[in-house]
Amino acid sequence: MSSDREHFGSRLAVILAMAGSAIGLGNIWRFPYMVGEYGGAVFILIYILCSFILALPIFLAESLIGRRSRRNAIAAMKTLAPGSRWSLFGYLSVFTPVVILSYYCIVGGWSLEYLLQSFSLGFSTFEPSGWTPLLFSTLFLAASCVVVALGVKNGIERFSKVSIPVLFVLILVIAVYAVRMPGAEKGVEYIVKPDFSRLSASTFAYALGQSFYSISLGMGIVLTYSSYVKKDENLVVSGAGTALADLLFALLAGMAIMPAVFASGLEPSSGPGLVFETLPQVFMGMGASVPWIGATVAVLFFLTLIVAAMTSSISLVEVPVAYLIENKGMKRGAACAVVFVLEWLLSLVSVFSIRAFGTVDAFSSNFLLTLGALLAILFVGWRMKKEDVRDEITNGGTTNRSLFPFLYFLIRWAAPVAVLAIFISNLVL
Secondary structure, three states: OOOOOOOOOOHHHHHHHHHHHHOOHHHHHHHHHHHHHOOOHHHHHHHHHHHHHHHHHHHHHHHHHHHHHOOOHHHHHHHHOOOOOOHHHHHHHHHHHHHHHHHHHHHHHHHHHHHHHHOOOOOOOOOOOOHHHHHHHHHHHHHHHHHHHOOHHHHHHHHHHHHHHHHHHHHHHHHHHHHOOOOOHHHHHHHHOOOHHHOOHHHHHHHHHHHHHHHOOOOOHHHHHHOOOOOOOOHHHHHHHHHHHHHHHHHHHHHHHHHHHHHOOOOOOOHHHHOOOHHHHHHHHHOOOOHHHHHHHHHHHHHHHHHHHHHHHHHHHHHHHHHHHHHHOOOHHHHHHHHHHHHHHHHHHHHOOHHHHHHHHHHHHHHHHHHHHHHHHHHHHHHOOHHHHHHHHOOOOOOOOOOHHHHHHHHHHHHHHHHHHHHHHHHHO
């Protein structure tokens, strides 16, 4: 690694940046409708287990690849496994966020459009595709690229330090209001009282897929961000902190949305349109008697959604940007411009076809992310030398020594078997 390569300034900066990549639309847009469609509280229970038993070891695997190599995703594999076919994993780790960002920026654009409509509660019929969504998604994508262009410390780190605390305050305010609504207790019960009769293979498959999507696994983000982490940073603490922050925010998001949905007598299993079709009805209902209340809650909610979307979008941009800087010798600003143009062109596929949008989303979350996570865990567990893995997890033998045997077992045996089973189930479900 060159001496002038950027890095995060502190442990807090690492956790906030990693949490920023994790806390995003996956928590507010995706998590609630997944809960609604795949079992309510029982889905949440499986999601929690997946996050700490399976997702955390994979997070560690990707982290140590990034820090060990201190390079971008493609260069990392060429550094750690020169001349091998493992370089294909590196290319997959750059390809995946490029695909995800092509439709993720569209959802960010929806959030921006709805924020503007929130001030007057003038929600129009939800139009997921067309010229208006293209305009707002372009603005959202441009804003994300600008932050990344400012650099790791001045852009990503600084944005994360401000945005993550703001996010938690906003979602907490909304959750407190939601649970106090008349009839909200049914929504609270829906997300805290498991109904095991709703447990199915789909519950496991989608809960694991959601944990990957939410914690940014299998998409090169953890690997890339970890390449900016100092050698003395405790990867286990950073990983656990990220997983905990992500889980807490997801649960708060569920508590902010589901009680309000039930209190309004609406259907919780309304799919991806839950946030953009169902919730506006909730906000307009709040404002029926006192308009400023509905408008205030709506503005707070969609502001939260935009900030969360930005934190994740920024991390998606950084993966291909890091590749262009290190492998192609481009300046950061020029690399961001190239990524902006590429993503804008790719977004045209999904912004003008909601069917294509759904296909790309499903392909990414159920196939690309799972495959990327599987390859990462196999590489660390079976290709890397055990002493190198121990060196990274224990910081050269100074910490986590008692945890290492258990973590290595999860990385080498438990996680690959589980992920492979879910990967196969995703192909046949």
